[in-house]
Structures are given as structure tokens and as C-alpha cells.
Amino acid sequence: MSVMQISVFLENKPGTLKKMTGVLAANKIDMRATSLAETKDFGIARLVVDDALSAVNTLKENNFVASLTPVLAIEIPDEMGGLDKLLTVFDEAKVNIEYMYAFSGGSNKDHAYMIFRVSDTKNAEAKLAANKSIKMLTQEDISSI
Amino acid sequence: MERYYQKDIECAPYEEIRKIQSEKLVKQVKHVWDNVPYYRKKMEEKGVTPDDIKSVDDLHKLPFLSKKDLRDAYPYGLLGKPLKECVRIHSTSGTTGKRVVAYYTQHDIDLWEDCCARAIMAAGGTDEDVVHVAYGYGLFTGGAGLHGGSHKVGSLTIPISSGNTDRQIMFINDLGATILCCTPSYAAYLAERFKEMGYGPDDIPLKAGIFGAEAWSEEMRADIEKTLGIKAYDIYGLTELSGPGVAFECSEQNGMHINEDHFIAEIIDPDTEEVLPEGSQGELVFTAVDKEAFPMIRYRTRDICKLTREKCSCGRTHVRMAKPMGRSDDMLIIRGVNVFPSQIETVLMNNGYAANYQIVVDRVNNTDTLDVQVEMTPEMFTDNVGEIEERQKKLVEGLKSMLGIKAKVSLLAPKSIARSEGKAVRVIDNRKI
Numbered sequence: 081m082s083v084m085q086i087s088v089f090l091e092n093k094p095g096t097l098k099k100m101t102g103v104l105a106a107n108k109i110d111m112r113a114t115s116l117a118e119t120k121d122f123g124i125a126r127l128v129v130d131d132a133l134s135a136v137n138t139l140k141e142n143n144f145v146a147s148l149t150p151v152l153a154i155e156i157p158d159e160m161g162g163l164d165k166l167l168t169v170f171d172e173a174k175v176n177i178e179y180m181y182a183f184s185g186g187s188n189k190d191h192a193y194m195i196f197r198v199s200d201t202k203n204a205e206a207k208l209a210a211n212k213s214i215k216m217l218t219q220e221d222i223s224s225i
Numbered sequence: 226m227e228r229y230y231q232k233d234i235e236c237a238p239y240e241e242i243r244k245i246q247s248e249k250l251v252k253q254v255k256h257v258w259d260n261v262p263y264y265r266k267k268m269e270e271k272g273v274t275p276d277d278i279k280s281v282d283d284l285h286k287l288p289f290l291s292k293k294d295l296r297d298a299y300p301y302g303l304l305g306k307p308l309k310e311c312v313r314i315h316s317t318s319g320t321t322g323k324r325v326v327a328y329y330t331q332h333d334i335d336l337w338e339d340c341c342a343r344a345i346m347a348a349g350g351t352d353e354d355v356v357h358v359a360y361g362y363g364l365f366t367g368g369a370g371l372h373g374g375s376h377k378v379g380s381l382t383i384p385i386s387s388g389n390t391d392r393q394i395m396f397i398n399d400l401g402a403t404i405l406c407c408t409p410s411y412a413a414y415l416a417e418r419f420k421e422m423g424y425g426p427d428d429i430p431l432k433a434g435i436f437g438a439e440a441w442s443e444e445m446r447a448d449i450e451k452t453l454g455i456k457a458y459d460i461y462g463l464t465e466l467s468g469p470g471v472a473f474e475c476s477e478q479n480g481m482h483i484n485e486d487h488f489i490a491e492i493i494d495p496d497t498e499e500v501l502p503e504g505s506q507g508e509l510v511f512t513a514v515d516k517e518a519f520p521m522i523r524y525r526t527r528d529i530c531k532l533t534r535e536k537c538s539c540g541r542t543h544v545r546m547a548k549p550m551g552r553s554d555d556m557l558i559i560r561g562v563n564v565f566p567s568q569i570e571t572v573l574m575n576n577g578y579a580a581n582y583q584i585v586v587d588r589v590n591n592t593d594t595l596d597v598q599v600e601m602t603p604e605m606f607t608d609n610v611g612e613i614e615e616r617q618k619k620l621v622e623g624l625k626s627m628l629g630i631k632a633k634v635s636l637l638a639p640k641s642i643a644r645s646e647g648k649a650v651r652v653i654d655n656r657k658i
């Protein structure tokens with residue numbers, strides 16, 4: 081039940097991120113979540129969008145290097161200890177988190193949404209699916225948020 | 226099956242070639258003495274007269290010509306024939322900022338085109354081939370040389386010149402072009418474009434390519450051959466000596482045969498100007514023994530390479546030159562170390578990067594900096610920052626071990642380095658010295 085995240089290579093210089101968002105906007109691609117990993121020399125923009133396949137093709141046509149990476153999108157109750165409960169599941173399954181970022185779910189004020197890139201997506205998926213109190217979002221859920 | 230344009234001379238025993246060279250040299254020195262006051266003066270200064278030159282063995286007695294001489298004698302100082310007998314000029318691309326204008330009589334054009342015809346047939350060309358000449362036409366010798374050679378072979382010639390890549394691809398496909406002639410950097414660009422458009426090597430009608438006019442690495446050759454599904458042949462030449470075709474590769478692809486019946490090659494120590502024995506690495510020097518209008522004698526090419534007379538299984542007997550590491554003009558001196566762009570290219574391609582790169586040299590706080598900028602490719606990209614940095618580090622280490630100096634590696638967005646249709650601009654030297 082993982083969703084597809086787009087990873088885009090960006091040169092570390094002014095205007096490159098804007099160039100990318102410009103391409104997405106012009107092609108009516110709606111972003112759900114974004115995060116930016118940066119080094120001294122370059123960056124990787126990570127996006128979850130309504131239509132990952134068309135977004136990645138559009139970016140490639142516009143001379144970006146972009147690839148698809150499976151990530152987990154999880155709905156977390158917006159309450160004390162919400163994230164902790166979820167991480168307990170990861171911990172017990174010995175799943176290593178490579179990176180994570182949060183995004184808001186529009187009108188749904190009771191929940192927060194988080195994207196996780198983990199070492200073993202299949203294993204994490206299975207463990208999360210077995211836990212009734214955790215909701216994983218599907219690609220369709222993402223598109224309809 | 227090996228094909229030859231002029232088998233008798235291309236495969237003649239060495240003694241016979243030497244005899245021809247000696248006869249032509251004696252005649253040429255007399256011609257220059259009588260008709261080129263500039264060179265006669267140089268001979269007089271060295272105390273040499275035509276009577277001292279009886280065979281190739283006496284070649285070392287003659288004075289050298291350098292690019293500086295060509296500049297000093299510009300425009301007509303080295304002309305060996307009255308203008309009314311000359312039919313054409315060509316000029317260098319001026320990549321090094323010093324233009325050279327060379328003159329040709331009809332005889333000169335003929336022998337040049339013969340040389341190019343030899344190169345085309347050595348690449349498997351026949352009168353049934355379609356030769357796509359994407360070298361620039363005009364002052365540059367690339368277009369005219371291969372065009373003339375293709376005519377001599379009797380191939381159907383497409384004089385498309387450089388530029389408009391999508392039209393090039395259309396012509397290659399629609400007319401079933403079999404031999405592509407252009408600079409290696411443009412061949413790499415065409416290959417990239419073919420791939421983008423979804424053509425695999427089997428979909429492209431080309432079978433061979435003749436690429437020259439700039440230094441390129443074996444790795445780049447392998448890449449072009451794989452993507453276009455061709456055999457890529459190197460060709461060598463200088464405007465000063467006529468143009469492409471001074472030397473060319475045969476099916477063995479192990480060094481380029483120098484057209485020795487027209488051009489006598491020597492290797493010298495660039496500092497002492499001493500002639501070095503066969504097999505030594507040094508500066509390549511040419512004497513054009515057949516050219517009338519622009520008769521270069523002992524012209525210093527500034528190309529660093531080796532010569533070999535080892536038997537070549539293609540049957541040709543003419544001496545072979547190794548691929549020059551690069552023209553000494555291309556050579557950069559960075560922190561006192563000699564660096565050739567072709568060395569950097571080799572490291573890049575060995576590390577999985579494409580041949581789209583640029584070398585930026587600068588001087589910061591009196592220290593030279595070397596920045597190798599290379600485009601990110603889908604093959605080299607991953608979502609993992611650490612992995613990209615690891616590859617970057619490996620590249621820095623590879624450059625260090627090849628060059629002996631530390632270089633910075635910058636990863637650029639795809640297509641951010643301008644593609645070249647002629648000679649690629651690889652080096653940007655911002656040092657103000």
C-alpha cells in the first residue's frame with residue numbers, strides 16, 4: 081500500500097526549485113507533500129502528487145532527472161503520543177527510517193499525515209497493515225485529499 | 226574484407242615508400258627554396274641549401290615551421306604558387322584564437338581528397354554507401370575533405386553540414402545513411418538524441434562513423450559505437466597540412482595510418498627539438514612533400530603522440546600514430562601539472578557519467594582551481610543523497626589518481642551544458658594571468 085514519491089535532482093543554485101514548480105504548475109500537477117534534501121552541491125526535491133506517473137514524465141520532458149521511489153503515507157491522529165505509537169510498530173519490526181516528512185490534510189483537522197521512506201518497505205507495510213489503529217493511505221487516497 | 230582506395234601505395238613495402246618520399250622531398254625542398262622566400266631565409270639562416278637534401282635521411286637538417294611562423298607570414302608569406310594557380314582556401318576554426326589560412330591548387334585538393342577516400346574505404350565504405358557529412362562546410366576543412374573523399378569513392382554524399390539535429394536524424398533514417406562523418410562530440414550528441422527519440426542501435430541504418438577534429442577517448446568511442454550500433458573510426462588532420470585524412474584508422478582500430486606518400490612524420494622532443502627514435506613519445510612533426518600551394522616543411526603540430534611501424538594486419542604498411550593525448554594547445558597546466566581534457570573524459574566515462582562535461586579552471590588566492598562539471602543522468606540518479614555523494618567522491622578520487630591533482634566535481638542539471646555541433650567547448654579558463 082505504498083505510494084509513489086517523485087525524487088527530482090536539483091542543482092544547488094538560485095531558481096532551480098522555482099523552475100521545477102513552474103513546470104508542475106503549468107501542467108496542472110497538484111502537490112500533496114514536498115520535502116527538500118540538500119547537500120553543499122545539489123539537492124533532491126521529494127514530492128507526492130496527485131498523479132505521479134504523469135508528473136514524472138512531464139519533468140523528464142522538461143529536462144529534469146526524476147525517479148519514482150515507494151514511500152509509506154500514514155495518517156496519524158493529531159494527539160499526544162500519536163507519532164510515538166506509530167514508531168513503536170516500526171521499532172518492533174526493526175524497520176529503519178531513512179527520512180520522513182509531514183504534510184497537512186486539508187480540511188481534516190483531526191489528523192496529521194506523514195511520509196516515511198524506510199529500509200524495508202514490504203516488511204513495514206505488512207506490520208502496519210496488521211495494526212488496526214494505523215491507517216495507510218493509498219495512491220487513490222492521496223489523489224482525493 | 227579490408228578495402229583500399231589506392232592499394233598499391235597503401236600496402237607498398239617500406240623501402241618503396243621511402244624511395245618515393247626521398248624523391249618527393251628533394252623536389253619539394255627545391256620548390257620551396259625557389260618560391261617561398263620566407264622559408265628560404267630560414268634555410269639560409271641554418272646554412273642549408275637544396276643540395277644538402279638528397280634523401281629522407283637529410284630531413285633533420287631542415288628548419289622547423291611553427292604556428293608562429295604561420296602567423297608571422299600571414300596572409301601570403303608561405304604561398305608556394307602564384308594565386309592564379311590556387312583554387313581554394315580553408316581556415317582553422319580558431320579554437321585556440323590563432324587563425325591559419327591555407328591555400329590549395331587543384332593538385333593539392335586532389336591529393337587531400339584521395340587521403341579522405343582512403344579513410345572512407347578503410348572504414349568499409351564503397352560506391353554503394355550513403356555518406357552523411359555532418360562536419361561543418363565552409364572555411365572548416367572537415368566538411369569539404371570528407372565530401373571530396375566520398376565523391377572519389379563514388380558514395381552517395383549527403384552534404385548536410387552541421388546543425389539542426391532533428392533534420393540530421395530524419396535524413397539518416399529516410400535516406401538510409403550508412404557512414405556518418407562529424408566531430409566525436411557531435412556524434413555523441415546525435416547518439417543521445419537518437420536514444421531520446423526511442424531508436425535502438427538496430428533501428429539506425431548507420432554502420433560506421435568517421436570522427437575527428439578533436440581529441441576523444443576510447444570510452445567515448447565505446448559509448449558512441451554502442452548507442453548508434455556502428456564501428457567508429459578515428460581520423461586525423463590539420464588545416465596546415467590540408468585537413469582531415471593526414472592519418473586514418475583501419476579495421477584494426479589500433480592507431481592511425483599516416484598517408485606517408487604525402488606526409489613524412491617525425492617525432493621530436495618538444496624542448497630540445499631532437500628527433501626521437503621510433504616508439505618514443507614526443508611532438509609530431511610533418512613534412513608535406515606533395516603540396517604545392519602551401520608546402521609545409523617540418524611543421525610542428527604540437528600534438529603529443531607515438532609512432533609505430535609494427536606490422537598491421539589490415540595489410541597497410543604506412544606508419545601508425547597513436548591517438549594524440551590532445552593538442553598541446555588543449556593541454557592545461559594546473560598547479561604546475563599537465564592536464565589533458567581527454568584524461569578527465571576517460572575518468573568520467575569509467576565512472577558511468579556521460580560525455581557531457583565542462584572543465585572550469587580558475588585562480589583563487591593564487592592557487593589554480595579545477596572544477597569538473599558533469600551532467601546528472603537518469604542512470605546516475607538515485608533518491609539516496611548518500612549514494613550520490615559516494616559516487617561523487619569516487620569520481621574525485623579517480624580524477625586525483627589520473628591527474629595527480631585534486632579536482633572539484635559539480636553535478637549539473639541535464640542539458641545545462643551547451644551541445645556542440647562542431648568542436649566542443651570543453652574548457653573554460655577564467656584565470657587572469
